[in-house]
Amino acid sequence: MSTLYSTTVNAVGGRNGTVKSDDGLLDLGLAMPGSLGGKGDATNPEQLFAAGYAACFGNAVIHVTRNQEQTIKDDDVEVAATVGLGPNGSGGFTLSVTLEVTLTGVDQAAAEAIVAQAHEVCPYSNATRGNIDVALHVQTR
Template identity: 70%
Template sequence: MSTLYSTKVTAAGGRAGTVKSDDGLLDLSLALPAPLGGKGDATNPEQLFAAGYAACFENAVIHVTRSASDKVKDDDIVVVAKVGMQPYGAGGFALTVALDVIITGLDQATAEDVVAKAHAVCPYSNALKDNIDVAIAVSVN
């Protein structure tokens, strides 16, 4: 199987460090969130993961409707990704993930079908499969 795209990001300094992409487009400071005892004055890995998942899932919805009669356009969909962290095992941590998907122009049953198909093709969803349960709520406008 050939790789369609790859990127390289370097993290240094842990949760109080930086992340930088090899092309220079991503160059951010990181901070431990305030609820975890940090300053919270910069982004954190969970926010970055939520942003990536939301954008990727939104595009997966658009992708699965390309050949359908009920096409979904960029402006017809909003995905809100909620990523949390909870204790897991012997001092470890696990992520929690929930997606709220709002689609304009489709009926509820069609929107739910489209979202189920998107969940099956989204690379983030596939990476989490059998690892993290992703709670998905679908609503229509």
């Protein structure tokens, strides 16, 4: 497999530490969420995962319509990703994801077909498939 893009992010200090990308564009402090007993005064891994999945999935929607009669432009797609963290029953933890996808300019049936195609090509969807629960909800405006 050829790699189209690669990046490295260094994490120091776990959930109460920092993350910094090799190019310096990402440089953030982290904090345990308040609901988990932390300060909650900085971002956390689940928020970063949700942001990455939402942005990547939105681009997958745009990608799958490039050669279709009705294309989806950047401003025609909005993805809200909700990432949940819960116990897995054996002392560890698991993630769950809900993607709320809103498309403009297409009817509901077309929107659902586009989102299904996007879910097949999105690298985050492919990485999570069979590993965590991902729920898709589609609406139009």
